[in-house]
Amino acid sequence: MFKNYYERLLQQLSLEHNCSPEDLVAKDNIVTVSDIKEGRRIYSPDRPFLQMVILSGNAVIMADECLHEFLHGLVKDVEGHHLFEFDNMTKLNEELKKYGYQMAPTHHMFLPCCDVKVEERWKVKWLYNDEINSFYGDSRFPNAISYPIPCPVRPDKIAVVALDGENIMGMAGCSEDAPHWQQIGIDVLPEYRSRGIASYLVTLLKNKIIEMGDVPFYGTAAANIQSQNVALRSGFRPAWVETEAHKLQQES
Numbered sequence: 001m002f003k004n005y006y007e008r009l010l011q012q013l014s015l016e017h018n019c020s021p022e023d024l025v026a027k028d029n030i031v032t033v034s035d036i037k038e039g040r041r042i043y044s045p046d047r048p049f050l051q052m053v054i055l056s057g058n059a060v061i062m063a064d065e066c067l068h069e070f071l072h073g074l075v076k077d078v079e080g081h082h083l084f085e086f087d088n089m090t091k092l093n094e095e096l097k098k099y100g101y102q103m104a105p106t107h108h109m110f111l112p113c114c115d116v117k118v119e120e121r122w123k124v125k126w127l128y129n130d131e132i133n134s135f136y137g138d139s140r141f142p143n144a145i146s147y148p149i150p151c152p153v154r155p156d157k158i159a160v161v162a163l164d165g166e167n168i169m170g171m172a173g174c175s176e177d178a179p180h181w182q183q184i185g186i187d188v189l190p191e192y193r194s195r196g197i198a199s200y201l202v203t204l205l206k207n208k209i210i211e212m213g214d215v216p217f218y219g220t221a222a223a224n225i226q227s228q229n230v231a232l233r234s235g236f237r238p239a240w241v242e243t244e245a246h247k248l249q250q251e252s
Contacts, residue, residue: 002113002237008215009111009239012178013053016040017062025056029075029083032062041177042153043244049101050092050245054080070095084241101245108228110218110236112210116203121196122169124204127159132173135159143185144173151175157182160205162197172201180214186230199233206234 010021017024018035034048050063059080061071074091075083082088084106093103127135135141137148145156159173170188177183184205186198202218209216218236220227231237 001115002111002239005111005215006239009055012039012041012181013055013060013240017051017053017060019060019062023060024053024058026058029058029078029080030060031068031071031075032060033068034062034064039179041181043177048244049099049247050096051242052083052244053240053242054084055240056080059083064099066099067095084243096245097248100248102248104244104246106222106241106243107219108222108238109240109242110220110228110231111239112206112216112235113237114235116207116233116235118200118203118207121200122162122164124201125161125163126208127161129155129157132156132159135171140168140189141171141173141187144171144187146175146185154183158205158208160201160208162192162201164192170197170201172198172205174205174209174216176214182209182214182216184209184216184218186227196233198230202230202234206236 010024013024014021015037018032018037019030023030036047048062050061050067052059052061057080059075061075063071074088078088089103096102132145133150135145136150138145144159150156154175154177156173156175159171161171162169168189169192170186172184172186174182174184184202186202188197206216218231220231
């Protein structure tokens with residue numbers, strides 16, 4: 001299962017980093033010219049100033065050409081994973097500040113690796129497309145439904161809630177971040193945590209997305225061990241790490 005999704009991942013990330021699929025698994029780090037291509041995941045309408053990704057041994061950095069001389073010096077004779085460590089990220093961040101940017105946090109990303117059997121444990125309710133609208137702006141679900149209003153470039157497609165009577169215990173939702181790429185988010189209310197509800201809902205949603213023929217994926221922060229364990233228990237495994245540059249906030 002993982003191999004099939006990994007091949008699709010190589011195609012998607014090569015599109016998003018202006019490189020070939022082979023570049024993503026090459027021996028040496030690679031620097032490419034920033035570009036916007038149709039079919040990418042859209043987290044900003046602007047042309048990326050810098051994006052960096054690693055799947056295996058080497059890193060690929062897509063960046064504005066004004067950064068290329070610095071980047072070629074930074075990545076020379078450095079193993080790809082070391083570029084994500086504090087000392088090199090600090091050097092990169094200092095260079096970006098010259099242009100009004102700074103590094104964003106790294107995102108640790110997961111793909112499905114195995115089937116996980118789910119025995120019915122809780123009553124659930126499925127919501128599709130417009131049925132999700134009533135939850136926009138609900139502060140209980142910042143990960144499952146991550147916007148106060150619908151986002152047209154990353155529409156929320158499916159949500160599944162676990163119920164205690166009529167009370168919602170938790171919700172998993174997915175947004176279509178690129179064509180047929182569904183990112184899963186999960187929220188469980190504090191009084192219902194540590195019962196396995198998160199991995200139960202994430203597994204249900206992952207299986208539903210696979211049945212549709214789409215790619216489910218899951219992302220979390222480096223230090224969010226609880227979220228990473230949810231991914232592992234739900235049949236995911238680590239697949240890639242990515243980060244990007246954001247514009248510095250202007251002081252008022």
